Amino acid sequence: xxxxxxxxxxxxxxxxxxxxxxxxxxxxxxxxxxxxxxxxxxxxxxxxxxxxxxxxxxxxxxxxxxxxxxxxxxxxxxxxxxxxxxxxxxxxxxxxxxxxxxxxxxxxxxxxxxxxxxxxxxxxxxxxxxxxxxxxxxxxxxxxxxxxxxxxxxxxxxxxxxxxxxxxxxxxxxxxxxxxxxxxxxxxxxxxxxxxxxxxxxxxxxxxxxxxxxxxxxxxxxxxxxxxxxxxxxxxxxxxxxxxxxxxxxxxxxxxxxxxxxxxxxxxxxxxxxxxxxxxxxxxxxxxxxxxxxxxxxxxxxxxxxxxxxxxxxxxxxxxxxxxxxxxxxxxxxxxxxxxxxxxxxxxxxxxxxxxxxxxxxxxxxxxxxxxxxxxxxxxxxxxxxxxxxxxxxxxxxxxxxxxxxxxxxxxxxxxxxxxxxxxxxxxxxxxxxxxxxxxxxxxxxxxxxxxxxxxxx
Amino acid sequence: xxxxxxxxxxxxxxxxxxxxxxxxxxxxxxxxxxxxxxxxxxxxxxxxxxxxxxxxxxxxxxxxxxxxxxxxxxxxxxxxxxxxxxxxxxxxxxxxxxxxxxxxxxxxxxxxxxxxxxxxxxxxxxxxxxxxxxxxxxxxxxxxxxxxxxxxxxxxxxxxxxxxxxxxxxxxxxxxxxxxxxxxxxxxxxxxxxxxxxxxxxxxxxxxxxxxxxxxxxxxxxxxxxxxxxxxxxxxxxxxxxxxxxxxxxxxxxxxxxxxxxxxxxxxxxxxxxxxxxxxxxxxxxxxxxxxxxxxxxxxxxxxxxxxxxxxxxxxxxxxxxxxxxxxxxxxxxxxxxxxxxxxxxxxxxxxxxxxxxxxxxxxxxxxxxxxxxxxxxxxxxxxxxxxxxxxxxxxxxxxxxxxxxxxxxxxxxxxxxxxxxxxxxxxxxxxxxxxxxxxxxxxxxxxxxxxxxxxxx
Numbered sequence: 001x002x003x004x005x006x007x008x009x010x011x012x013x014x015x016x017x018x019x020x021x022x023x024x025x026x027x028x029x030x031x032x033x034x035x036x037x038x039x040x041x042x043x044x045x046x047x048x049x050x051x052x053x054x055x056x057x058x059x060x061x062x063x064x065x066x067x068x069x070x071x072x073x074x075x076x077x078x079x080x081x082x083x084x085x086x087x088x089x090x091x092x093x094x095x096x097x098x099x100x101x102x103x104x105x106x107x108x109x110x111x112x113x114x115x116x117x118x119x120x121x122x123x124x125x126x127x128x129x130x131x132x133x134x135x136x137x138x139x140x141x142x143x144x145x146x147x148x149x150x151x152x153x154x155x156x157x158x159x160x161x162x163x164x165x166x167x168x169x170x171x172x173x174x175x176x177x178x179x180x181x182x183x184x185x186x187x188x189x190x191x192x193x194x195x196x197x198x199x200x201x202x203x204x205x206x207x208x209x210x211x212x213x214x215x216x217x218x219x220x221x222x223x224x225x226x227x228x229x230x231x232x233x234x235x236x237x238x239x240x241x242x243x244x245x246x247x248x249x250x251x252x253x254x255x256x257x258x259x260x261x262x263x264x265x266x267x268x269x270x271x272x273x274x275x276x277x278x279x280x281x282x283x284x285x286x287x288x289x290x291x292x293x294x295x296x297x298x299x300x301x302x303x304x305x306x307x308x309x310x311x312x313x314x315x316x317x318x319x320x321x322x323x324x325x326x327x328x329x330x331x332x333x334x335x336x337x338x339x340x341x342x343x344x345x346x347x348x349x350x351x352x353x354x355x356x357x358x359x360x361x362x363x364x365x366x367x368x369x370x371x372x373x374x375x376x377x378x379x380x381x382x383x384x385x386x387x388x389x390x391x392x393x394x395x396x397x398x399x400x401x402x403x404x405x406x407x408x409x410x411x412x413x414x415x416x417x418x419x420x421x422x423x424x425x426x427x428x429x430x431x432x433x434x435x436x437x438x439x440x441x442x443x444x445x446x447x448x449x450x451x452x453x454x455x456x457x458x
Numbered sequence: 459x460x461x462x463x464x465x466x467x468x469x470x471x472x473x474x475x476x477x478x479x480x481x482x483x484x485x486x487x488x489x490x491x492x493x494x495x496x497x498x499x500x501x502x503x504x505x506x507x508x509x510x511x512x513x514x515x516x517x518x519x520x521x522x523x524x525x526x527x528x529x530x531x532x533x534x535x536x537x538x539x540x541x542x543x544x545x546x547x548x549x550x551x552x553x554x555x556x557x558x559x560x561x562x563x564x565x566x567x568x569x570x571x572x573x574x575x576x577x578x579x580x581x582x583x584x585x586x587x588x589x590x591x592x593x594x595x596x597x598x599x600x601x602x603x604x605x606x607x608x609x610x611x612x613x614x615x616x617x618x619x620x621x622x623x624x625x626x627x628x629x630x631x632x633x634x635x636x637x638x639x640x641x642x643x644x645x646x647x648x649x650x651x652x653x654x655x656x657x658x659x660x661x662x663x664x665x666x667x668x669x670x671x672x673x674x675x676x677x678x679x680x681x682x683x684x685x686x687x688x689x690x691x692x693x694x695x696x697x698x699x700x701x702x703x704x705x706x707x708x709x710x711x712x713x714x715x716x717x718x719x720x721x722x723x724x725x726x727x728x729x730x731x732x733x734x735x736x737x738x739x740x741x742x743x744x745x746x747x748x749x750x751x752x753x754x755x756x757x758x759x760x761x762x763x764x765x766x767x768x769x770x771x772x773x774x775x776x777x778x779x780x781x782x783x784x785x786x787x788x789x790x791x792x793x794x795x796x797x798x799x800x801x802x803x804x805x806x807x808x809x810x811x812x813x814x815x816x817x818x819x820x821x822x823x824x825x826x827x828x829x830x831x832x833x834x835x836x837x838x839x840x841x842x843x844x845x846x847x848x849x850x851x852x853x854x855x856x857x858x859x860x861x862x863x864x865x866x867x868x869x870x871x872x873x874x875x876x877x878x879x880x881x882x883x884x885x886x887x888x889x890x891x892x893x894x895x896x897x898x899x900x901x902x903x904x905x906x907x908x909x910x911x912x913x914x915x916x
Contacts (some may be wrong), residue, residue, distance in 0.1 A: 006787070007699060007700030007701055007702060007786060007787045007789060008700055008701055008702065008703060008704040008707070009700055009704060010698070010700065010701050010704055010705045010886070010887065011704065011705055011706075012704065012706065102722070103720075104716075104717040165710070165711075165714070170706060170707060170710040171706065172706070173706070173709060173710035173713045173714075174709065174713060175713055175716055175717065189713060189717055191710075235706070240468070241465060242465030242466055242467055242468065243465055243466055243468050244465065244466065245466060246466040246467060246468055246469065246470065247468045247469055248469075248470065248628060248629065248630070248631070248693070249466070249628060251631060251632065251893065251894075252623070252628040252631035252649075253623075255631045255632055255633055255647060256623070256631075258562075258633055259562040259633065259647055262561075264560070328465060329464070329465045331465060345803060345804060346803060346804075346895075346896075428468070429468065435709065436709075436894050437804075437896075438804075438895075438896065
């Protein structure tokens, strides 16, 4: 950071208007008509050979169970490991396998103005765990191993914009958590960098406006988790007349939630994890709930490394992530839930109103099921403002599909005192919090991206 | 949080002006003339019997070394423990004793307007480790054990304002870290709550303006660490014409610093910590550097519990915490240092330009000493804008004194490219960050409190 004596404005007040202009470009853009997207996307799908086969966990080449601990690791010592975790949250206590990957990856989207409108460079990328293999990912999606060359593969395209600060103008740059139920303290760097360079075109990349991306977010399995997470961090700063709680009260409520939760975790040998069954094929829960640890073999034509095997976490059942939405004084609010998850670095983060796999609760009576689950499941079509199926990071999770919903709350539901741990918050407040890490979990970020790219009246 | 349909303003735009008015009340106030403070304070010192004696670590009643691990704990299992920590930061690696206290305490200051000026209720409180026993503490300074009654002592006065959200108006409420070199992932809740209640007067408490507190901060050992930390979180929002780096660039630089540091810690049995010597009296480093773990016996007349013994960490030597200060385009900036400390929850936090105990580096050649240490130590009086000695939390640390300095940087020093890990940041930017946890370490917060309560031109 070279020192200049001309001062910068602390905030770029033009930026929200520039994002808003890009959000209004829905059907066409200087680079691609929205109706042409499917043709281009299908062509990218045909252009590459990419096959995924299931492989028994015990037969994963390059990976081994460590003698004694039974932890799963790569022979290079890099990438990630599967270990055991003992979690105590208040009176609840359990053990589970967990992914340990203590390194920061980069999820970066390159932005550029064409005809006065910001466009975002998205990559058509296949991941072995994706239910629909090809999805739109950020321009760069690199693990630390990727960008330090542990793969011994090809260079990551456009990476320099995200690791050399002089190459562009940073619009957002924040460490955000990943799934606290599956990852131990994992975070990735979510970045948006603007460039004015003439960039060489590349077949697997396309420039899209926020309006076009917003449209694609209404379809199933097009925009991948990493892209959704980065888009949630875009500084939209929507203008809102006010909020149910002032920002200070919201932060105070969040601090209370963090202080009142006692979350303790202890890493344990994977072999010692109780209530989980180890077979040659997989590791699964005795009641067949939660997830399985399984393996795949991948053959890819356009990747840094063209074939590999790896473990993946495969959730049992389809998840449900929903915000209840209500307008207070004409300002939309979401009902957030301060969730404790064992893998969070700091006790709780804000998640959707409902975030669970309903099947895991099917055996319980209604009063033991998560608050609002039945309300959301039985909401009529007239109350559903948004519904789409998206999957989680296909490099670690196999067919990890959730239905993401925005469900309108009735006046009575909205004005009732919310249960402890829940609060009504505006999208603008969530967007302000997304500038900082440790506030919003990855599921909330998907729904915040939907809200941020929304066209018209939310 | 009851739901109302009248919306709140997201930010209270009156608040910075109200804080500024309190800051301008320097010599007098509705409650106490500044010149009367010393008389009142001395009287409080005489009012209570409070003695501290050194006791060999092995003879601390109520505390024991656990068989096997050698960890030090209280027989109740509460308060805090001393364990061992193995720290790896990049290529550096060491072991040390560390305080483990995984619970959130409350540091709360009650605020109230008198004659239209905000006053803050400060408590004259003795702590066994304070070099000057009596200091000004927040209204409430309560460990989790305090406020859940593990002491079996008297109630904590005014506590309800900080644990019952309906009792007042929250002005600040944030979890902030404590010393990353001495505590493992410790955080406390820093709160300011405004009330309009008529409060019963109490002998050990007095109402002071920010201007009066700012004056007292210029004197040695009057305002304790907890009070300084809370005052740093007061939402001052100083008006600044701009900054060397925009807020987005600052956050991006901070994210880079966090991502580039690899900090790994592992709890180990205290008995296994290498390079430390265990005697009946204490635990100390083989080279007599860093700190000793020692014990004290306390007899107090006005505390929840009237006599107890406890371990304390006693630093070797006097610390030095200094910001280099420079005006860029007439806006004051501090040179912050992104510091990795083994006990931080998340890799790095922003600290002063220089933060160390110079004696620990006396045996090293200049180029191996911390950047700017010699510059700060040899700065002439004409460059020193602020200098005072303050001590750290006297409930855990014995005679932990540091000199806190603001030292003017020359034009040449300020416009040179700062070394990696350093950046010029305005007090306003630091104040914005102090609304959130994990950004500012406790030493930086002391100097931010000094800046926030500064009268006149910084």
